Amino acid sequence: MSNRVLMKGNEAIAEAAVKAGCRHYFGYPITPQTEIAHYLAKRMKDVDGVFLQAESEVAAINMVYGAAGAGARVLTSSSSPGISLKQEGFSYIAGAEIPSVVVNVMRCGPGLGGILPAQGDYFQCVKGGGHGDYKNLVLAASGVQELFSLTMEAFDLADKYRILVVILADGTIGQMMEPVIIPEDTDMKIFDKPWAASGKKGGNVHHTIKSIYIDPVVLEGLNNRLQSKYREIEANEVRVETSALEDAEIVITAFGTCARIAKNVIKEAAREGIKVGLIRPITLWPFPVEIISETARKDSVKAFLDIELNAGQMVEDVRLAVNGKKEVLFHGRTGGMIPSQEEILDIVRRIAGGGF
């Protein structure tokens, strides 16, 4: 118990990055994630790391490109409008296969929108907001402890696959405090990075980090390699939490804050004799297609209900996985509004009564 600390989600991300061996942070402040920068401005000093407030989000993502290209573990963080600015960098990083970790603590849009929680950047982060055929590995936590462990894991996944990992949280997850158990020592994996442009430390070999390939044959080769890497990630890295699925008649799909609300709904519905289960994708890409399509085939399942803080984004992936086998309903709120437990319960009751 003694090493339990009460932390904000944003602080947990920052401390986990340090524990994962990240010694370079480049960022630009924006609500609701500024505590990450605030925490690291102080913490990086303790560990002889680099904290740099860049002149813009665009500069910060390109500093990530440079430092991670030299083989370092690097973090940048922002919130929705800032993440939009970073999209060119995302695509370049994908093309150059630079292991990077980017945090997006989402606020509501579009445009400058507002500072309250939202999940409107699912499309942007999961489907690719930059140009070209690329994928980000996207991790979504629904609590502070999980945010801590996923952030640590993000650095390993980034290094293992030479991919950009997005930690996608809504403002609630970033702002809330929960107990976190911080490990004393971490068995940090050290990844060999023979490709890194680290100043010829490995001998007289010239390394180039780039995403430009004028020869179409070579560029198609890169694309094919990226795609086979993405298939490997889809095969190996899906993470998902399920609960009460066994005899569920209604299955809620939700990530982040919405999954937390869903857990209360499941308890309440059970009291009324309605069996509701939950599928909570932790990796938004790779998406947990298999468990959803398996569940859709079950006779006990009447319908799916997808809950999001947007106008309907992840629901498209849920529908693809359900593939017409069951009805998929959607309930979402936008603009920083959050659906109440009662509001969702009403929909659940309606579905249970056959009215959908």
Add this chain to the structure above:
Amino acid sequence: MSEFSIIISGFGGQGVLSAGRMAALAAMLEGREVSWLPSYGPEMRGGTANCSVVISDEPIGSPLLSSCDVLIALNRPSLEKFEKTVKKGGTVILDSSLVEIRPSREDIRTIAVPASDTASENGNMAFAGVMLLGCLSGNLNCYNRDNFRKALEEILPAKKHDLIPLEMEIFDKGYHYV
């Protein structure tokens, strides 16, 4: 206890977010599950600030509250705004030095604590929240005195630790307030 949901609300600057954090930390030190969620929206600038705290013996579902077991109101707008969210049989703890009205509902319990007056008579008006947290502890037992003291030691910077005995004195006054 099994699960308590608490909304603490007042003007920005009254320390409601810190008060919530102290309650959550004290309960965590007692080995419980806790969550703390601030209102970080535009209402904080010049208007009311509030936070939601859940204290439970089991893993906590949603940290967002659409209803609560306890409302701690440090000003009148907070009482007016959140009175309806208190569950039937729930409790309102209000600072009667600042809130001149009382809840209109009869299905909830009201504890009126002259927190700001008591705190300023004892030397520091900023400790009004501490008295209300003492009242919460005394009446609803979601954390004990020792753990509250430990929470203060953890949250306050070392240079303010000399204030802890006074804060605990005010906490005790609230603790015995029924």
